[in-house]
Amino acid sequence: MALPDASGDVLSEMDVDAFRRLFPLRFFETHLVKSTRPDGRSLAEARETSSALGAVASADGSALVKIGSTRMLAAIKMEVMTPSKESPDEGCIAIDFHMPPICSPTVRPGRPAEAAPVVSKQLSDTILRQVKCLSCCSFCGMINLKELSLISGKAAWMAYLDIYCLDADGALFDAALLSAVAAFSHLQIPVVSMNDDGKVVVLSGDHGGKEPVNKGKRKLTLSSIPLSLTCLLHKNYILADPTAEEESVMETLVTVVLDSSGQLVSLYKPGGPVLAYTSAIQDCVALTRQRARELQTILDEVTSGMEVD
Amino acid sequence: MAGKGGAAPSTYSPSPTTQKTKSRIFGNDDVDWVRSDGREFHQCRPAFFKTGAVNAAAGSAYAEFGNTKVIVSVFGPRESKKAMMYSDIGRLNCNVSYTTFATPVRGQGSDHKEFSSMLHKALEGAIILETFPKTTVDVFALVLESGGSDLPVVISCASLALADAGIMMYDLVTSVSVSGLGKNLVIDPILEEESYQDGSLMLTCMPSRYEVTQLTITGEWSTPKINEGMQICLDACSKLAVVMRACLKGPDSTLEE
Numbered sequence: 140m141a142l143p144d145a146s147g148d149v150l151s152e153m154d155v156d157a158f159r160r161l162f163p164l165r166f167f168e169t170h171l172v173k174s175t176r177p178d179g180r181s182l183a184e185a186r187e188t189s190s191a192l193g194a195v196a197s198a199d200g201s202a203l204v205k206i207g208s209t210r211m212l213a214a215i216k217m218e219v220m221t222p223s224k225e226s227p228d229e230g231c232i233a234i235d236f237h238m239p240p241i242c243s244p245t246v247r248p249g250r251p252a253e254a255a256p257v258v259s260k261q262l263s264d265t266i267l268r269q270v271k272c273l274s275c276c277s278f279c280g281m282i283n284l285k286e287l288s289l290i291s292g293k294a295a296w297m298a299y300l301d302i303y304c305l306d307a308d309g310a311l312f313d314a315a316l317l318s319a320v321a322a323f324s325h326l327q328i329p330v331v332s333m334n335d336d337g338k339v340v341v342l343s344g345d346h347g348g349k350e351p352v353n354k355g356k357r358k359l360t361l362s363s364i365p366l367s368l369t370c371l372l373h374k375n376y377i378l379a380d381p382t383a384e385e386e387s388v389m390e391t392l393v394t395v396v397l398d399s400s401g402q403l404v405s406l407y408k409p410g411g412p413v414l415a416y417t418s419a420i421q422d423c424v425a426l427t428r429q430r431a432r433e434l435q436t437i438l439d440e441v442t443s444g445m446e447v448d
Numbered sequence: 449m450a451g452k453g454g455a456a457p458s459t460y461s462p463s464p465t466t467q468k469t470k471s472r473i474f475g476n477d478d479v480d481w482v483r484s485d486g487r488e489f490h491q492c493r494p495a496f497f498k499t500g501a502v503n504a505a506a507g508s509a510y511a512e513f514g515n516t517k518v519i520v521s522v523f524g525p526r527e528s529k530k531a532m533m534y535s536d537i538g539r540l541n542c543n544v545s546y547t548t549f550a551t552p553v554r555g556q557g558s559d560h561k562e563f564s565s566m567l568h569k570a571l572e573g574a575i576i577l578e579t580f581p582k583t584t585v586d587v588f589a590l591v592l593e594s595g596g597s598d599l600p601v602v603i604s605c606a607s608l609a610l611a612d613a614g615i616m617m618y619d620l621v622t623s624v625s626v627s628g629l630g631k632n633l634v635i636d637p638i639l640e641e642e643s644y645q646d647g648s649l650m651l652t653c654m655p656s657r658y659e660v661t662q663l664t665i666t667g668e669w670s671t672p673k674i675n676e677g678m679q680i681c682l683d684a685c686s687k688l689a690v691v692m693r694a695c696l697k698g699p700d701s702t703l704e705e
Contacts, residue, residue: 197515239590244523305519
């Protein structure tokens with residue numbers, strides 16, 4: 140039997156899994172020329188997405204979101220603070236994104252993942268956006284911080300939003316943002332009153348004769364919900380909603396965030412080896428527009444399910 | 449991070465956290481009280497297990513006992529990250545962490561620093577470390593919600609995740625705790641019961657071999673009470689093992705066999 144002299148012969152005899160591990164880029168490119176991906180999706184197709192509300196009983200609002208096998212758990216805890224002098228009638232939102240060691244083989248305890256603070260910052264920028272556009276109108280962000288006020292100058296809500304990545308398989312920001320939005324839509328603000336020491340306490344069922352200070356303000360109004368899609372650029376291909384493997388092989392990511400009215404909220408292209416032309420960016424925005432509609436339907440379904448209960 | 453710059457303002461939880469009036473019922477030895485979730489004293493919460501909860505891990509499991517919800521991921525056997533000396537047996541590395549919203553008061557979960565080493569010691573004896581020389585198996589646990597008996601649930605869930613990852617073990621490891629409340633012993637205590645307890649006994653064992661890997665007893669105990677507590681735990685452990693085995697076999701594994 141003749142020795143295989145050409146590398147092509149070696150490849151043809153090679154096991155698919157071995158090929159995938161040894162030549163990941165070529166493995167993906169053989170798929171891409173056929174306009175498909177190893178998991179059977181077309182290039183512009185996002186993975187199956189689902190959401191469930193109220194997963195954490197100890198929080199005031201929570202949501203679990205799944206995009207493919209990427210999984211995010213977001214929970215909001217409401218605490219009381221004294222508002223700052225500059226904005227006596229505004230509350231605060233603190234957003235933190237965590238990647239615990241359970242979520243990925245690359246994260247080890249004591250050494251936080253590099254991606255976590257980046258996603259955390261992107262989330263804060265996207266959700267707390269109104270701070271930057273006070274000039275255009277009285278309010279145009281997702282959440283009006285004035286709704287978090289309890290007693291002007293004395294007490295306001297501090298909403299701690301913590302998002303945990305339970306399983307990291309790419310498109311972390313998209314899943315995190317969706318879980319954050321879902322958690323805010325599930326949020327039930329506790330009914331509270333001021334006690335004699337000037338502290339704010341939760342009222343139990345019978346109200347104890349006290350007048351609640353936030354009657355009828357148990358839900359936040361979410362105007363203009365931001366939704367996002369991450370795309371991966373490789374040569375002339377645009378892959379929507381990449382998996383962790385795709386992200387590690389082809390490194391150029393573009394994340395587009397649009398609000399409910401279809402306006403651009405933010406666009407991140409954190410470097411990468413591929414330089415994008417305007418047309419590629421426009422394609423990404425178009426894909427995001429389509430994806431945002433899908434996500435909006437998913438959100439509407441879970442929130443309407445909640446109201447029935 | 450917060451909406452406005454400057455130092456984060458100090459915040460407090462509006463919920464009444466310290467109920468100083470200890471135990472309307474727990475203190476009274478004579479009164480026949482009912483557990484707040486309606487269980488009998490020697491009745492465990494219904495246990496739910498699911499393997500394969502995290503795709504990125506070699507093996508994983510999710511456990512839910514009432515409000516106690518835990519995910520454990522197992523990675524490896526893989527290269528040891530710490531530069532260590534040659535070892536002809538494998539290493540086990542454990543870590544337990546809490547989400548910030550796991551506890552009723554935000555961020556209290558970091559109080560349980562000792563859990564990582566307790567988990568390590570509970571599992572160490574059951575794993576056949578000789579099967580993966582020179583490498584490390586990482587067992588990482590995240591408590592999503594703390595509802596009492598957290599460590600026993602973490603230990604049981606971790607052994608299931610190890611089994612899911614195909615790590616060789618002598619037997620599954622199951623763990624159950626009891627709380628001493630006055631004259632009574634209550635099994636699988638919830639958070640409220642744990643906060644009032646006079647003493648706690650946690651037993652970790654390999655049920656098929658009837659061997660104990662870990663036993664911790666804290667607080668006030670008399671010898672007969674210890675014996676009684678251990679017996680209750682051992683019984684519950686073997687019942688728990690049945691539930692865990694059923695989960696490992698799964699509904700679809702019968703099709704494959």
